[in-house]
Amino acid sequence: xxxxxxxxxxxxxxxxxxxxxxxxxxxxxxxxxxxxxxxxxxxxxxxxxxxxxxxxxxxxxxxxxxxxxxxxxxxxxxxxxxxxxxxxxxxxxxxxxxxxxxxxxxxxxxxxxxxxxxxxxxxxxxxxxxxxxxxxxxxxxxxxxxxxxxxxxxxxxxxxxxxxxxxxxxxxxxxxxxxxxxxxxxxxxxxxxxxxxxxxxxxxxxxxxxxxxxxxxxxxxxxxxxxxxxxxxxxxxxxxxxxxxxxxxxxxxxxxxxxxxxxxxxxxxxxx
Numbered sequence: 001x002x003x004x005x006x007x008x009x010x011x012x013x014x015x016x017x018x019x020x021x022x023x024x025x026x027x028x029x030x031x032x033x034x035x036x037x038x039x040x041x042x043x044x045x046x047x048x049x050x051x052x053x054x055x056x057x058x059x060x061x062x063x064x065x066x067x068x069x070x071x072x073x074x075x076x077x078x079x080x081x082x083x084x085x086x087x088x089x090x091x092x093x094x095x096x097x098x099x100x101x102x103x104x105x106x107x108x109x110x111x112x113x114x115x116x117x118x119x120x121x122x123x124x125x126x127x128x129x130x131x132x133x134x135x136x137x138x139x140x141x142x143x144x145x146x147x148x149x150x151x152x153x154x155x156x157x158x159x160x161x162x163x164x165x166x167x168x169x170x171x172x173x174x175x176x177x178x179x180x181x182x183x184x185x186x187x188x189x190x191x192x193x194x195x196x197x198x199x200x201x202x203x204x205x206x207x208x209x210x211x212x213x214x215x216x217x218x219x220x221x222x223x224x225x226x227x228x229x230x231x232x233x234x235x236x237x238x239x240x241x242x243x244x245x246x247x248x249x250x251x252x253x254x255x256x257x258x259x260x261x262x263x264x265x266x267x268x269x270x271x272x
Contacts, residue, residue, distance in 0.1 A: 003035050003103065005180040007059035007224045008231055010261075013268060014055075021046040022054075022091075027150060032158055036106035040150055045095040053090050058083040058220045058260050062107045062115055064125065066140055068096040077125040077137045079111060081118030084216055086262030098140065098149055100157070104210060104217075105176040109164040110157060116211030171197060172209050176217075184222025185246050188214050222246075223260045230268070238265060 011017070011024035018024070027040040038061050045052060063080045070076035082104065107115050111128055125133040136156050143149045178194050179186065191214060192199045206214045222245055235241040239250065247253035257265045 010055040038101040041099040043097045056087045060220045064100040066098045073138045078122040108168045114209045119211035183225035
């Protein structure tokens with residue numbers, strides 16, 4: 001089943017930053033996984049005198065990141081929790097990374113822990129899956145091509161989903177589906193009405209499962225929905241785009257976008 005939400009990231013929005021020594025690609029998962037995994041992605045960087053950076057933006061997903069150049073399989077793979085603001089990474093050494101971008105409502109099924117366990121720091125995959133995770137990482141590190149890695153990863157993820165004994169609470173899953181349906185343009189009060197739970201109960205559930213509030217998650221989904229329309233060019237002006245998503249105060253819209261992306265939206269477009 002195709003997922004209704006597909007996050008977008010800065011390498012796609014700012015293709016002018018691509019260089020022969022800095023390459024980012026995304027790969028669509030198989031139909032078996034497309035309702036759980038947003039994408040597989042790679043980032044390769046070769047050292048050059050020119051300054052290079054990589055921008056990370058919030059997307060409502062959790063990532064398993066594998067450092068393909070790591071000398072140690074124990075330190076090669078780790079889980080990155082939900083981001084709530086932009087971050088810029090600066091590179092000076094060669095990098096080759098493979099990533100798995102997992103939808104938040106499916107993460108517990110795969111990782112066996114709530115996302116709140118990964119909010120404050122990166123967690124090595126061995127600490128999550130034990131020796132099983134370590135063997136899996138070793139298999140990835142010895143793969144010859146990206147296609148081989150994807151095949152190894154998909155086999156493992158399907159196995160984890162089939163064996164899952166810790167499904168995501170139905171309230172979280174249902175809430176996320178409404179957030180996707182309304183593209184984040186929904187208040188917590190409206191969300192509570194739709195799922196027939198109190199706002200307090202929803203807040204407590206989101207804090208326990210995700211480590212952030214439903215208001216924050218709504219903001220991230222709305223931000224990503226704005227990026228999708230911006231990327232497609234489906235807007236006449238930034239003012240109209242802001243109004244469509246409930247931003248009636250232009251300064252609020254500008255501040256929110258800058259917090260999530262790290263740059264003003266006008267830096268990415270010629271439309272006013």
